[in-house]
Amino acid sequence: MMIDYHKQAVLFQQLYVLKKLTDDWGEKNICPLHQPHFNMAFMPFFMAVGLEGRSSSAIAAALKVSRQATGKIMKELEQNGLIKVEKSRTDARSNLLQLTEDGRNFYLQVAQQASLLTSKYEKLIGKKQLEMMTETMEKMIHFHEKLHQCHLMGGTHG
Template sequence: MQSFKVPENLIFKLLYRYNHLTNKWSSDNLALMISSGYHITYMPYFMNIGYEGISNLDLVKKIKVTKQGVSKIVRELEKLKLVYTTKSESDARSIMIFLTKDGEVLFEEIKTMSNELTERYVKHLGEKKYNNFIETFVKIIQLHEELETKQIKIPLNSV
């Protein structure tokens, strides 16, 4: 197996740079869509609510954060009038989270923004390379999720 000793190709560095650059790009574009107050860190919470809504417990499982963390961000999104909550009819310990009309509009704008960025990636890389990248990236994420679920630690010298 090829050794990646060049610091520029270190996967952790590349992921950090990609995350930083896409967060900046998203924040800059979101600033054009919504008044101040919406922070890029709200994105995984907000986009997982979707049109059908979601329970706070399902959101905790989906984005792998604490119930307190979900509650805090949901309160912030409520202050921005992007979501509203109701008590769950099926589970007294749970609340349901739904998008408001303004939340639905923003949800659509973010989806459009994401699709436009994807189109730029495809244009830059070509459809085949882009699809291969996504397929590979999903497999890497699945591997890490499996390792996390099984609490497997990989010793540095075992690869």
């Protein structure tokens, strides 16, 4: 079997370019929403807090990053007045991250912009294709999660 190396390299290029262009879109469409100094790299962390609040550990686990990295970003979001940290009522060792009033307003504006972008994607490729793409990305994420778990348990390849 002949491997098409160019085709294999394209996947990494596409993922990189899509991430870059999405971040650029965010810089133009989201950051000006009363948060001109917001760092788009913080967006997954900010949105993971959600309207109900969440622990730093839960966010770190969901985003597959260390608690230390999550803590650093959460400190920045707190300094920017978007989140507040409260002691958990159910676990004294844990902190609950909550959106401030400014954070809640920004969150709702971001969700609205994301909805508009999703509508544009639907017009571009169709609702069914967008759903298929989302499902496909979820399958790819789960595949890599299983590879990671296998590696942690001593396996070498997936």
